[in-house]
Every structure is written in C-alpha cells, then in structure tokens.
Amino acid sequence: MxxxxxxxxxxxxxxxxxxxxxxxxxxxxxGDDCAVTKLPDGEIDQxxxxxxxxxxxxxxPSDQPERIGNxxxxxxxxxxxxxxxxxxxxxxxxxxxxxxxxxxxxxIYAGINALCHRFEAVLIxxxxxxxxxxxxxxxxxxxxxxxxxxxxxxxxxxxCIFTTGPxxxxxxxxxxxxxxxxxxxxxxxxSGRVHAMMDISDGLATDLRHILRASNVGALLDADAxxxxxxxxxxxxxxxxxxxxxxxxxENAAALQLQWNEQFATPLSRDGRIxxxxxxxxxxxxxxxxxxxxxxxxxxxx
Amino acid sequence: MxxxxxxxxxxxxxxxxxxxxxxxxxxxxxGDDCAVTKLPDGEIDQxxxxxxxxxxxxxxPSDQPERIGNxxxxxxxxxxxxxxxxxxxxxxxxxxxxxxxxxxxxxIYAGINALCHRFEAVLIxxxxxxxxxxxxxxxxxxxxxxxxxxxxxxxxxxxCIFTTGPxxxxxxxxxxxxxxxxxxxxxxxxSGRVHAMMDISDGLATDLRHILRASNVGALLDADAxxxxxxxxxxxxxxxxxxxxxxxxxENAAALQLQWNEQFATPLSRDGRIxxxxxxxxxxxxxxxxxxxxxxxxxxxx
Numbered sequence: 001m002x003x004x005x006x007x008x009x010x011x012x013x014x015x016x017x018x019x020x021x022x023x024x025x026x027x028x029x030x031g032d033d034c035a036v037t038k039l040p041d042g043e044i045d046q047x048x049x050x051x052x053x054x055x056x057x058x059x060x061p062s063d064q065p066e067r068i069g070n071x072x073x074x075x076x077x078x079x080x081x082x083x084x085x086x087x088x089x090x091x092x093x094x095x096x097x098x099x100x101x102x103x104x105x106x107x108i109y110a111g112i113n114a115l116c117h118r119f120e121a122v123l124i125x126x127x128x129x130x131x132x133x134x135x136x137x138x139x140x141x142x143x144x145x146x147x148x149x150x151x152x153x154x155x156x157x158x159x160c161i162f163t164t165g166p167x168x169x170x171x172x173x174x175x176x177x178x179x180x181x182x183x184x185x186x187x188x189x190x191s192g193r194v195h196a197m198m199d200i201s202d203g204l205a206t207d208l209r210h211i212l213r214a215s216n217v218g219a220l221l222d223a224d225a226x227x228x229x230x231x232x233x234x235x236x237x238x239x240x241x242x243x244x245x246x247x248x249x250x251e252n253a254a255a256l257q258l259q260w261n262e263q264f265a266t267p268l269s270r271d272g273r274i275x276x277x278x279x280x281x282x283x284x285x286x287x288x289x290x291x292x293x294x295x296x297x298x299x300x301x302x
Numbered sequence: 303m304x305x306x307x308x309x310x311x312x313x314x315x316x317x318x319x320x321x322x323x324x325x326x327x328x329x330x331x332x333g334d335d336c337a338v339t340k341l342p343d344g345e346i347d348q349x350x351x352x353x354x355x356x357x358x359x360x361x362x363p364s365d366q367p368e369r370i371g372n373x374x375x376x377x378x379x380x381x382x383x384x385x386x387x388x389x390x391x392x393x394x395x396x397x398x399x400x401x402x403x404x405x406x407x408x409x410i411y412a413g414i415n416a417l418c419h420r421f422e423a424v425l426i427x428x429x430x431x432x433x434x435x436x437x438x439x440x441x442x443x444x445x446x447x448x449x450x451x452x453x454x455x456x457x458x459x460x461x462c463i464f465t466t467g468p469x470x471x472x473x474x475x476x477x478x479x480x481x482x483x484x485x486x487x488x489x490x491x492x493s494g495r496v497h498a499m500m501d502i503s504d505g506l507a508t509d510l511r512h513i514l515r516a517s518n519v520g521a522l523l524d525a526d527a528x529x530x531x532x533x534x535x536x537x538x539x540x541x542x543x544x545x546x547x548x549x550x551x552x553e554n555a556a557a558l559q560l561q562w563n564e565q566f567a568t569p570l571s572r573d574g575r576i577x578x579x580x581x582x583x584x585x586x587x588x589x590x591x592x593x594x595x596x597x598x599x600x601x602x603x604x
Contacts, residue, residue, distance in 0.1 A: 001403045001405065002398070002403065002404040002405060003401055003402065003403065003408070004398055004400055004402040004403075004404055005399075005400025005401065005402075009403060012404055012430060013408075014409065015404065015431055016396075016407060016408065017428075019408075019411055019412070019415055020415075020424075020425050020426065021415070021418060021419070021424040021425055021426075022424070023424045025383055026391075026424060026426055029427065030426065030427050030428070031365065031424050034427070035391070035393070035426035035427040036480075037391060037426070039341055039342065039343070040341065040343055040346055041341070041343035043342070044342055048391060048393055048426060048427060049393075049394075049427065050393045050395050050428060050439075050441055051429055052395045052397060052429055052431040052439070053431075054314045054397060054431050054432065054433045057431065057433065058431075063556070089328075089337070089339060089350060091337070091352045091441060093320075093352055093439050094308055095354060095355075095356060095437065097306070097307075098307025099305055099306070099307065100304060100305065100306040100307075101303045101304065101305065101306075102304040102305065102309060102314055102317065103303065103304060104323075105306070105317075105318060105319060106318065107315065109318050110321070113321055113322075114322070114351055117323070118324060120440055122322075122323040122324070122325045123322050123323055124322065124323075124328060124329060124331050124350060125331065125332050125335035125336070125337040125350060125351065126332070126352060126353065127352055127353055127354055128311055128314060128315055128318070129354040129355075129356050130356065130359050131356045131359065131435070131437065131538050132434045132435055135397065135437075137352075137354070137395050137439040139352055139441035146489055146518060149418065163564075178419065215549065216559065222475055237351055244592070251366060265371075281417060
C-alpha cells in the first residue's frame with residue numbers, strides 16, 4: 001500500500017489524471033488553471049475549474065464566515081482569470097456537520113454572492129452533504145473567444161516575466177480577502193501580448209516551474225525586482241497569493257506596462273526573463289551573483 | 303444559533319438558495335435535477351449539476367473502490383439523465399487524508415472512467431485536497447436541444463405516473479452499482495411525450511412530492527402497481543434508487559410503453575395518476591381503500 005502522504009499531492013494528481021479521456025471538443029485537459037472546451041458555435045470557448053477549501057487546512061473555524069465564502073469563490077475566479085476568461089456559472093457543494101451553525105452558512109453565502117456579483121458570475125446550483133468538518137467545493141465556468149485562452153505552455157525564450165501585486169505573507173490574512181484579478185486577466189488576454197499566464201497559488205518559485213515545464217524553457221528571476229510582502233523567501237514560497245504570473249515579448253513589455261498603469265491600481269512588476277535552459281530556475285542578486293532554485297514548496301499531504 | 307441538524311437539509315438548502323442570482327441566459331436555477339442555461343448559438347441548452355459522496359455517509363471504507371467511483375459519477379449522470387440530456391464534461395474533487403491508499407484512489411478512478419466511457423462523458427479536470435475522510439465531489443454538464451429539458455414543473459392533471467426499475471432496498475448493494483438511466487432519459491426526451499421528469503434519489507414518495515409542488519398538482523399512487531424490491535415501505539421511502547420518475551398524458555401512455563418495451567430491458571411501471579388536489583399524495587390499495595401519505599423521508603443532518 002502506498003499512502004498519499006508518502007508520494008504527495010502532485011505525484012498523486014499525475015497518477016490519477018494519466019487516465020483522463022480525450023474528445024475533439026476538448027482543447028486543454030487537466031494540467032492548466034482550467035480545462036478549455038469548444039462550444040458548438042465555434043466562436044466561443046468555455047473554461048472549467050474546481051477548487052475545494054477545507055476547515056483547518058484552508059481556513060479556521062474562527063475565521064469570519066463572509067471571508068471564508070470570499071476565499072472559496074475567489075480561488076475559482078482566480079483560475080478563470082488566469083485563462084483570460086470572463087466568469088459565468090458557479091455551483092457550490094457544502095459539507096458540514098449536524099452541529100454547523102446555519103447563520104454562519106448564510107454569512108458564507110453572503111461572501112460568495114458579493115464576489116459573484118462583483119464579477120458577473122452567477123451561482124446556479126450546488127448541494128449540501130453531511131461530513132465531519134466544514135468544506136466548500138466551488139465549480140466554475142467562464143467564456144472567451146475561441147482559441148484565445150492564455151495557457152502555461154506559451155512562454156518563449158527572452159520573454160519578460162511579470163507578476164501582479166506583492167507576493168508572500170498571504171496566510172497572515174490576505175488569503176481570505178483577496179480579490180481575484182478577473183479584470184486584469186481580461187485586459188491581458190485582449191491585449192494580445194501575453195504568451196503564457198497562470199495564477200500564483202503555491203508561490204512564485206513553484207508556480208513559475210509549471211510554466212517552464214509546460215513551455216520547455218527556463219527562467220532567471222531578479223531578486224531585487226520581485227514585489228515582496230516580507231522576505232524574498234516569503235515571496236518565492238509562501239503561496240496563496242492569487243496574483244497573476246505571465247510572460248510578454250521584450251519588445252511589447254514597456255507598452256503593456258504603460259497601458260496597465262493607466263487602467264489598474266494593482267501593481268505590476270517585471271520580475272525576470274525566460275531563458276533557453278529547460279526547467280532551470282535561477283535567481284540573480286543585486287551583487288551580481290546568481291543561484292539555482294531547487295524545488296521546495298508547500299505541498300498538501302506531505 | 304440554529305444548528306443544521308435541527309432544521310434539516312431541505313430547509314437549509316431553501317435558505318441558502320433564496321439568495322441565488324438570475325441571468326437572461328439562465329433558464330432554470332436551483333430546484334430541479336440540474337440547472338439549465340442557454341448556449342450562445344441559441345440552439346443548444348447546457349445543464350449543470352454537482353453531487354458529493356462522503357465516507358460513512360454515502361459509502362463505507364470497506365466498499366470496493368471501483369464501486370465508490372461508479373456511485374460518485376452515477377449520481378451526477380442520473381441527474382443529467384433526469385433532464386433528458388446527453389452527458390458531456392465532468393470534474394472531480396477528491397478529499398482524502400494523508401493515510402489514504404493511492405492504489406485505492408486509482409481504482410476509484412477506474413470506476414469513474416468506466417462509467418464515463420459507457421455514456422460518452424469525459425473527465426476533464428478536478429482537484430485533490432487534504433481532509434479528515436474520503437470524499438468525492440463530481441461536477442457534470444450535459445447538452446440538449448434548446449428548451450427541451452424535462453422539468454419537475456410540467457406534470458398535468460390526469461397524467462399517468464411512470465417509474466423505471468424496481469424501487470427500494472438499494473442500500474443493500476445496488477446503490478453502489480447502479481447504472482444511470484442515461485439512454486432511457488434521452489429516449490423519453492426525444493419521444494416528445496413526457497410532461498415532467500426527475501430521478502428518484504430520496505424515495506418515490508419524497509421525490510414525487512417535488513413534482514407535485516413544482517407542478518401544483520396532486521397524485522394517487524396504486525400500491526399494487528409500484529415495482530417493489532422488498533415491501534411497499536421500502537419502495538416508497540428507502541431512496542438511492544436512481545431510477546426515473548415521469549408523467550405522460552393518458553392518451554400517449556400505451557404507445558410510449560410499447561416503444562419502451564421494444565428498446566429497453568429496464569422495466570417500466572405505471573404507478574398511478576396525477577390529480578388536481580394540490581400537493582396531496584394518496585395511495586390506493588387493492589381492497590379499494592386509499593390513504594394520504596404524510597411526509598417522511600431520510601433527510602441528511604436530522
């Protein structure tokens with residue numbers, strides 16, 4: 001018997017998704033922020049994602065219910081934003097014990113509905129089941145013009161690497177209150193200038209590796225340029241930032257940054273550059289020295 | 303503080319869904335087997351549903367993993383079948399402890415994939431989270447021609463009430479192995495003869511009430527005609543049958559039954575008739591006496 005805790009989340013997901021099906025209308029299956037499918041009219045693609053949050057893993061029983069609702073939906077909207085899509089439909093499964101306070105559930109739903117309303121997402125269903133602790137499972141869909149989804153696999157050598165917002169320290173509070181970068185994601189997709197995009201949920205260093213692997217490239221980060229909330233370590237590894245990470249060709253980077261600054265208060269940082277050294281993630285320090293970053297991340301079950 | 307266990311599942315769902323949003327492309331929101339939305343081409347509608355199964359509530363740790371996977375997906379496909387839709391995309395969230403056996407998870411996925419394959423549904427994503435016990439949350443979509451979804455609200459006075467399969471005793475084993483009535487649901491929708499339909503998950507007596515309420519009608523069941531696996535009590539209240547319950551105008555009932563018998567081995571029974579006595583559910587016995595059935599059902603949390 002092999003225990004989940006021994007092989008870890010990523011290896012287990014790899015084993016389980018190895019058996020997934022294919023279909024002519026499925027553009028992108030498991031492995032990106034969302035799956036992408038073609039709608040019958042041929043003009044619009046639909047994206048699908050799902051994210052669970054579990055008491056004592058993703059939130060505490062003492063957290064304010066509205067903030068728990070915000071986080072549950074925010075994670076899904078962040079995945080949809082990372083494709084450059086407009087959120088559309090949401091369904092929510094609630095697992096709770098018979099001792100669960102119903103008013104707290106209503107307040108969680110108030111948090112869910114507030115965030116849905118802000119981004120024109122509509123809650124259309126769900127279910128309620130009995131279980132040992134409180135959990136929310138949110139399923140979401142979104143839409144975008146056919147073939148325009150921003151994938152992890154599009155990064156090109158010499159692209160500039162950008163991130164939104166400061167990174168790190170999210171678990172001190174922001175992880176419950178964050179606003180998913182839906183408008184920013186739509187802007188980036190319609191700019192036509194972004195090669196690869198994803199959201200940062202496990203920390204910049206860990207998530208950037210997904211882009212490197214999917215695009216067969218490497219990266220050199222600039223330690224000074226990374227927007228930090230806390231230390232460099234916090235910015236690279238804390239996770240739960242729910243900011244956007246994307247790459248843009250060098251010749252378009254300045255123009256995009258200018259347009260961004262006109263439209264958004266969200267800070268945008270140029271953190272480094274894509275290299276041709278496959279899967280190699282390096283970081284350069286102000287003194288000119290550089291260092292390879294080894295894999296190290298918060299992983300569930302380990 | 304009001305505890306969930308005090309007000310029960312249905313009252314809690316009613317409270318929580320009271321706040322759900324609306325949208326011009328949303329035909330049917332919470333309250334039917336699936337939500338129904340219009341796709342942009344105007345010719346096809348999409349249906350959405352989600353169902354959780356939780357260890358020690360919906361299955362036991364000792365149950366065969368393939369059968370657990372079959373049940374998780376089967377419940378969702380049964381909801382899609384109950385609209386008369388063709389299943390399309392599925393996503394699965396798994397919650398498990400670090401001690402979870404990975405091979406058992408792979409066998410659960412084998413059960414999921416086998417049922418998907420049978421009905422041309424495609425698993426396109428999901429997530430894995432840490433929690434105190436094993437759970438599967440399946441989210442599914444399906445498609446059908448615009449405006450043709452079979453709802454709970456279409457029953458008409460004097461309609462005949464039909465059910466598939468024998469009812470009752472499912473928890474002795476069938477609840478893990480059942481085959482959702484996808485082909486039967488598609489046949490019933492394309493027949494153009496069905497007024498209202500749903501699947502039976504909480505027992506005939508409880509679920510028929512949903513149709514009565516949604517359609518503002520009553521019903522008179524024939525105790526002798528109900529296809530029983532066990533006693534009448536079992537057939538009315540056990541639940542987890544995952545059979546189809548639907549109504550058809552008297553003048554079309556015989557022709558539909560003939561067509562059915564040519565195509566399906568699944569037994570079809572004519573169990574009673576829709577009456578004009580709003581929300582009144584009665585049952586008639588062979589000796590000519592009749593009795594009102596009061597509400598009584600397995601309800602989570604109570």
